[in-house]
Amino acid sequence: MLNKTIIYYSSNRENPRFERQVVETMLHNRCGLPMISVTQKPMDIGHNICVGDVGQSYLNEFRQIYLGALEATSQYLVFAESDYLYPPDYFAFEPSEPGKAYRMKNIQVVFDAKEYPYYYPKSDSDGAQIIDRELFIKQCEIFFEGMPQWFAGDKNHNMPFRRRFTTHDKNTVRVSLENPCITFKTGKGVSWSVRADMKSQLTDVPYWGEITNLKKNYLYVS
Numbered sequence: 001m002l003n004k005t006i007i008y009y010s011s012n013r014e015n016p017r018f019e020r021q022v023v024e025t026m027l028h029n030r031c032g033l034p035m036i037s038v039t040q041k042p043m044d045i046g047h048n049i050c051v052g053d054v055g056q057s058y059l060n061e062f063r064q065i066y067l068g069a070l071e072a073t074s075q076y077l078v079f080a081e082s083d084y085l086y087p088p089d090y091f092a093f094e095p096s097e098p099g100k101a102y103r104m105k106n107i108q109v110v111f112d113a114k115e116y117p118y119y120y121p122k123s124d125s126d127g128a129q130i131i132d133r134e135l136f137i138k139q140c141e142i143f144f145e146g147m148p149q150w151f152a153g154d155k156n157h158n159m160p161f162r163r164r165f166t167t168h169d170k171n172t173v174r175v176s177l178e179n180p181c182i183t184f185k186t187g188k189g190v191s192w193s194v195r196a197d198m199k200s201q202l203t204d205v206p207y208w209g210e211i212t213n214l215k216k217n218y219l220y221v222s
Helices: 016-029 058-071 088-092 133-143 159-165 211-218
Strands: 004-010 035-039 047-050 076-081 101-104 107-111 120-122 129-132 172-175 181-185
Touching: 004 016, 004 058, 016 088, 016 211, 035 058, 047 058, 058 076, 058 133, 076 133, 107 211, 129 133
Parallel strands: 004 035, 004 076, 035 047, 101 172, 107 181
Antiparallel strands: 076 129, 101 129, 107 120
């Protein structure tokens, strides 16, 4: 367990009350793992690296994670996004091989919009993975080649940055946890796009419970 470091990264664009709830859940579930936070506003979360208001893009997102990776000394990095809920078994997961990226495959999407009142399954996400630190740094070095230090372009035109980084090769292991990770879509993240199964509508999922209560506790918190 001590061979992993949580890298929490945020552009600090979400509703502060919502992000506070997300952070409190992460701190409660993190299984005692050390934390590095890389944020665009100062935050009191583990060892904080504040990069300033560099804007939103996938390039900036991975640059922030990369800075956290350089600071970490553990073998593995545990990704934690500012619009994600992670169950305890995510942080407790033990990788079995070095040099691998372990990507969670049981993910549920929750939309802020009230016209989408369900959990919607999603099979893959950059925000729910535990990755070998050296592998991630090497991927970043390839990804950043020829790129600017920071890029804050139109949200709809930054997908090529993500595609250049994300790989699904022999180094990727798909993992199914007992409890799902929850990714929120509030319209304030890096991208509006989401590949979810909109036909599979769930009102209740393990650990997180009924969708109405979850939305009330996180999205509509006062």
